[in-house]
Amino acid sequence: MKIIEVENLKKNFNDFTAVDGVNFYINQGEIFGFLGPNGAGKTTTINMLTGMAKITAGKVKLMGEDYTGNANKAQAMMGIVPDESNLYEELSGWENLVFCGALYGMKKMLREERATQLLKEFGLEEAASKSFKAYSKGMKRKLAIAAGIIHQPEILFLDEPTTGIDVAFARQIRNLIVDLHSNGTTIFLTTHYIEEAERLCERLAFIVQGKIVREGTVEEMMKEIQEENIVNFTLGKDFTLADDFTKIEEEFRSHFPNFNLKMVKNSGVSIHSPSTFTLFPFVQFFEVRGFPVFEAKIIRPSLEEVFVKVTGIELQKMQSEQNQKGKKGQKGGGSRL
Amino acid sequence: MKTWIAFSSILMKDMRSYYLKPPNISWGLIFPIAWTLMFFLRSPVAVEVRDLLPGVMALSILFGTTSMLAVTITFERKSRSFERLLLAPISLNLLMLAKTSGAIMFGVVNAFVPVVFASFLTNLSGINWLMILGSVVLIAITSTFLGLFIAVSVSQVFEAQTFSNFFRFPMLFLCGLFIPLADLPSFLRPVSYALPLTYGADILKTAINQNGVIPVPLSFVALLFFSVFLFAYSIYNVNRKWIL
Numbered sequence: 001m002k003i004i005e006v007e008n009l010k011k012n013f014n015d016f017t018a019v020d021g022v023n024f025y026i027n028q029g030e031i032f033g034f035l036g037p038n039g040a041g042k043t044t045t046i047n048m049l050t051g052m053a054k055i056t057a058g059k060v061k062l063m064g065e066d067y068t069g070n071a072n073k074a075q076a077m078m079g080i081v082p083d084e085s086n087l088y089e090e091l092s093g094w095e096n097l098v099f100c101g102a103l104y105g106m107k108k109m110l111r112e113e114r115a116t117q118l119l120k121e122f123g124l125e126e127a128a129s130k131s132f133k134a135y136s137k138g139m140k141r142k143l144a145i146a147a148g149i150i151h152q153p154e155i156l157f158l159d160e161p162t163t164g165i166d167v168a169f170a171r172q173i174r175n176l177i178v179d180l181h182s183n184g185t186t187i188f189l190t191t192h193y194i195e196e197a198e199r200l201c202e203r204l205a206f207i208v209q210g211k212i213v214r215e216g217t218v219e220e221m222m223k224e225i226q227e228e229n230i231v232n233f234t235l236g237k238d239f240t241l242a243d244d245f246t247k248i249e250e251e252f253r254s255h256f257p258n259f260n261l262k263m264v265k266n267s268g269v270s271i272h273s274p275s276t277f278t279l280f281p282f283v284q285f286f287e288v289r290g291f292p293v294f295e296a297k298i299i300r301p302s303l304e305e306v307f308v309k310v311t312g313i314e315l316q317k318m319q320s321e322q323n324q325k326g327k328k329g330q331k332g333g334g335s336r337l
Numbered sequence: 338m339k340t341w342i343a344f345s346s347i348l349m350k351d352m353r354s355y356y357l358k359p360p361n362i363s364w365g366l367i368f369p370i371a372w373t374l375m376f377f378l379r380s381p382v383a384v385e386v387r388d389l390l391p392g393v394m395a396l397s398i399l400f401g402t403t404s405m406l407a408v409t410i411t412f413e414r415k416s417r418s419f420e421r422l423l424l425a426p427i428s429l430n431l432l433m434l435a436k437t438s439g440a441i442m443f444g445v446v447n448a449f450v451p452v453v454f455a456s457f458l459t460n461l462s463g464i465n466w467l468m469i470l471g472s473v474v475l476i477a478i479t480s481t482f483l484g485l486f487i488a489v490s491v492s493q494v495f496e497a498q499t500f501s502n503f504f505r506f507p508m509l510f511l512c513g514l515f516i517p518l519a520d521l522p523s524f525l526r527p528v529s530y531a532l533p534l535t536y537g538a539d540i541l542k543t544a545i546n547q548n549g550v551i552p553v554p555l556s557f558v559a560l561l562f563f564s565v566f567l568f569a570y571s572i573y574n575v576n577r578k579w580i581l
Contacts, residue, residue: 013581051424072426075426080424086417088350088354091350103343103346107342
């Protein structure tokens, strides 16, 4: 079931078109990644979906019902975690959660119970009575996520949840996202860390200059640029003489005429094929020739390569743009968009 | 029910976080004493506490509400916590009413601090308390909505303070609080009648000393008009400026 459907969504700021007729959908229970460089229209899109920006044109449907122009109804079903904390510095962690629950009309006992439960689940139990301003960045981010789900929303919007926090907290937050997903929460994730998107998201959309340039599952996107299938074998014995490999290569060609074999260092080979293949015949081929196979690894193109190819945008250029924005420190991720 | 829970929680949080803080309570106590003492010390003739009371009450409300609301909303916008409220499933009108209710209540309580002090110094018999209550509530509402108007017009906390004073200090002299409207130069009188506090202070004068100059029903209508206008204009501005 599609939880959100966006049709021809458009946003103009005077003469400038920030979002230019985007279309996408999010299935119930999936993690949907929304990727793009600074100024691509990610935040404006989120703002329109969450009622923080007016829609110039287009439609947004939540669970099949058009909520364009009636954000309040949709907001009750959404949890929103912005890139920067928007909780109250002067309130404690527990008070912040209880207050956020109240904003969604939760009764006192229910919101207090849920706040206590979330603090426990998120490992913030000991800091429950501490004022929010005393929290570390990572703790603040965790509490912001807890505040976003206190009312058990149908869909959770996470805007760069691991940006600016250290590796350990980033890892904890990624685990929390996986846990939320396994509990059935639909997640709309924007991130600058491309490996994070690759690891967490089931479907993705790339937005550039207000337009969605590609949308699909991670596998579908990879397929587009994957010209051949490559498997690396780590062998239990080195090719001590140059002849060893030449001899093996000749025999390989006669056994598997549609495949190519290349040497990778002294004790490894890579098998190349235009189509997918089973590994067992190859493992057996090397075993009988005295080269036991210790490891087989499928070599895939990275999402980063997909992004560069489909958007035509150089990652380095974007990285420097992002670094301007994220100088607050970004210890927790890998490649950034 | 859900709306009421959200409304009351915003109100209670604001009361606890801003209005019931010791500096604000002491402000509420010191402000009217300072003004009363100033008139006692500076006036060459004997001053009647009862004559000062309408002006001091009106000022206590004005100063207690406008900057408090303007500063707290601007502060919350800067820290982005106001965004959290805008993302909640409650209408903008209700949200702004919840945000302003705390300031209105703070203003009403502030208004009665000078009354308590005055009760120790003079005879307060013959006062129309119902009229006082009505005018105090309406002055608090218009002053708070003036604060809201200021809050949506600025982006920095210091601007909120400066802009508040831009409105408040002229009101000290132009609204007939301590200088009767009749004593003002004729070219300034239209300005006086364009300020809501003129009408509020005049009702208080009628209720306490029976010496107001504007018909009471007209003053109430004027205050209601200013309240509706300032609130509607502020909501329009919030929609235009904050929800892009």
